[in-house]
Amino acid sequence: MHRPLVRLENVAKTFPDGLEALAGIDMEVGRGDFVSLLGPSGCGKSTLLRLIAGLAQPSGGQVLWPDGPPAPGRIGYVFQDPTLMPWGDVFDNVYLPLRIAGQGRKAARPAVEAALALVGLADFAHAQPHALSGGMRMRVSLARALVTRPALLLLDEPFGALDEITRFRLNDDLLRLWGEGGWTVLFVTHSVFEAVFLSQRVLIMGPRPGRIHAAIEIELPQPRPPELRMGADYQRICAAASASLAQAMGSC
Amino acid sequence: MLTRAAWLGRLAPALLGLLVIAGWEALVRFNDIPSYVLPGPLAVAETLWREGSSLLAALLVTLRVTLAALLVATLTGVLLAALMAQSAWIERSLMPYAVFLQVTPIVAIAPLIIIYVEQPFLALLACAWIVAFFPLVANTAAGLRSADRGLQDLFRLYGAGRLQRLRLLLWPSALPHFLAGLRISGGLALIGAVVAEFVAGTGGSETGIAFRILEAGYRLQVPKMFAGLVLLALTGIGIYAALAWFSRLLLRRWHESALPPRS
Ligand SMILES: Nc1ncnc2c1ncn2[C@@H]1O[C@H](COP(=O)(O)OP(=O)(O)OP(=O)(O)O)[C@@H](O)[C@H]1O
Ligand SMILES: [Mg+2]
Numbered sequence: 137m138h139r140p141l142v143r144l145e146n147v148a149k150t151f152p153d154g155l156e157a158l159a160g161i162d163m164e165v166g167r168g169d170f171v172s173l174l175g176p177s178g179c180g181k182s183t184l185l186r187l188i189a190g191l192a193q194p195s196g197g198q199v200l201w202p203d204g205p206p207a208p209g210r211i212g213y214v215f216q217d218p219t220l221m222p223w224g225d226v227f228d229n230v231y232l233p234l235r236i237a238g239q240g241r242k243a244a245r246p247a248v249e250a251a252l253a254l255v256g257l258a259d260f261a262h263a264q265p266h267a268l269s270g271g272m273r274m275r276v277s278l279a280r281a282l283v284t285r286p287a288l289l290l291l292d293e294p295f296g297a298l299d300e301i302t303r304f305r306l307n308d309d310l311l312r313l314w315g316e317g318g319w320t321v322l323f324v325t326h327s328v329f330e331a332v333f334l335s336q337r338v339l340i341m342g343p344r345p346g347r348i349h350a351a352i353e354i355e356l357p358q359p360r361p362p363e364l365r366m367g368a369d370y371q372r373i374c375a376a377a378s379a380s381l382a383q384a385m386g387s388c
Numbered sequence: 389m390l391t392r393a394a395w396l397g398r399l400a401p402a403l404l405g406l407l408v409i410a411g412w413e414a415l416v417r418f419n420d421i422p423s424y425v426l427p428g429p430l431a432v433a434e435t436l437w438r439e440g441s442s443l444l445a446a447l448l449v450t451l452r453v454t455l456a457a458l459l460v461a462t463l464t465g466v467l468l469a470a471l472m473a474q475s476a477w478i479e480r481s482l483m484p485y486a487v488f489l490q491v492t493p494i495v496a497i498a499p500l501i502i503i504y505v506e507q508p509f510l511a512l513l514a515c516a517w518i519v520a521f522f523p524l525v526a527n528t529a530a531g532l533r534s535a536d537r538g539l540q541d542l543f544r545l546y547g548a549g550r551l552q553r554l555r556l557l558l559w560p561s562a563l564p565h566f567l568a569g570l571r572i573s574g575g576l577a578l579i580g581a582v583v584a585e586f587v588a589g590t591g592g593s594e595t596g597i598a599f600r601i602l603e604a605g606y607r608l609q610v611p612k613m614f615a616g617l618v619l620l621a622l623t624g625i626g627i628y629a630a631l632a633w634f635s636r637l638l639l640r641r642w643h644e645s646a647l648p649p650r651s
Pocket of ligand 2: 181182183216292
């Protein structure tokens with residue numbers, strides 16, 4: 137039997153001020169999946185991630201975890217802003233989830249250093265956040281989300297502020313990481329190309345109230361080498377996804 | 389190396405001070421104003437030199453009250469603010485009384501305190517505490533509420549406990565606010581101690597600087613009054629400078645208020 141990691145049934149979110157951010161969301165994320173949410177600004181992508189993380193409650197429908205709700209630390213979340221503690225250095229920030237879990241600084245050091253190496257910040261463990269570039273701050277945030285080795289990784293436009301070269305590199309790293317197995321990723325992005333390159337499935341969202349307009353299965357081979365971006369198949373799927381997105385935006 | 393503008397910025401206040409002092413001395417000399425009306429700065433300095441050791445001893449007494457009151461105000465203020473941060477209910481029930489203490493003039497409460505608290509040191513301390521207490525509570529409470537929303541989410545996501553949240557998130561967020569309150573309260577504690585001494589009169593065996601000023605006033609020793617005043621003002625400046633330095637020390641690594649400008 138197919139058991140998803142998390143299932144959303146007819147989920148809606150209306151904010152107290154009356155704004156209808158999401159309506160009738162039905163979706164599943166399977167164990168080990170890489171799913172992207174692609175949609176225009178303001179269509180409720182961040183709101184959807186917050187509902188799944190349990191940081192907000194749906195005003196209608198439900199978020200179901202067939203194997204029970206995840207324990208703290210089983211969800212890693214990269215917010216749209218880096219959200220770092222300005223009073224701590226990079227190490228302190230990445231160490232935080234383990235610290236909350238009760239792990240000592242010494243015991244956590246290897247995990248923190250591994251997470252920093254993964255995002256290419258091994259040499260910046262003792263830098264203060266204000267002394268980092270915007271992209272570096274975002275990578276610290278990514279390292280912090282990875283440090284507990286979560287079962288589900290929620291990424292809210294983690295690479296939006298990065299230059300294309302770093303973005304491609306981190307995309308490749310993320311895919312490699314995902315390829316090691318054990319991770320489920322839900323990835324929010326504005327970029328059609330990024331969504332298609334990374335995902336097994338792309339959910340196209342339309343605006344106000346946000347709903348899922350289409351689900352596109354990405355039929356590209358795994359693993360995906362960087363050269364794939366030049367291939368005809370890739371470009372054809374990107375074109376199809378763009379068309380679907382344009383349709384979703386037109387439907388409002 | 390300091391630039392010319394920076395040098396001027398440092399020299400200007402000193403120069404102004406010298407000018408005012410010189411003008412004051414000239415005013416007193418040319419008009420033959422007797423020193424029991426208005427002593428010149430030289431006469432004040434001379435009194436300061438002559439009576440320095442006895443005035444300093446008195447200052448020490450006042451300073452002891454001030455610092456003890458500041459310490460107690462810090463402990464109680466932070467404790468109360470932390471209590472308020474636990475729930476809006478606690479905050480709503482406590483805040484009115486904190487405000488009540490703040491708005492009631494200390495000169496009006498001091499006589500009562502001095503009647504009820506027998507031990508003079510404790511009576512003075514209580515008065516200074518009342519004055520110094522409010523900025524610490526109010527600022528720390530506001531600081532504890534000002535933690536970044538995103539970070540609050542993060543702590544919730546990882547299932548942080550109440551104490552972890554307080555220690556690792558709320559307290560560091562509140563620190564700059566707390567320190568701003570501390571800088572204000574440092575000066576206020578001194579004012580509170582001085583007012584209390586004025587009201588208390590002789591009090592105990594040891595007398596503080598404020599009482600010495602009062603006493604000098606009864607005896608028309610006006611230069612001595614000025615000398616005491618100078619010492620008090622310098623003490624106030626010293627307390628402020630020490631707290632400002634302490635605050636910069638704690639915040640220099642991360643807070644906007646203490647970071648060097650971007651270059
Ligand atoms: N706390 C809130 N109260 C009221 N409205 C909100 C709140 N949070 C979000 N919204 C509204 O919900 C809608 C969806 O917001 P959301 O942040 O989920 O969009 P998004 O798809 O992530 O956009 P972007 O790509 O620009 O980040 C927006 O119209 C926003 O104004
Ligand atoms: Mg968003």
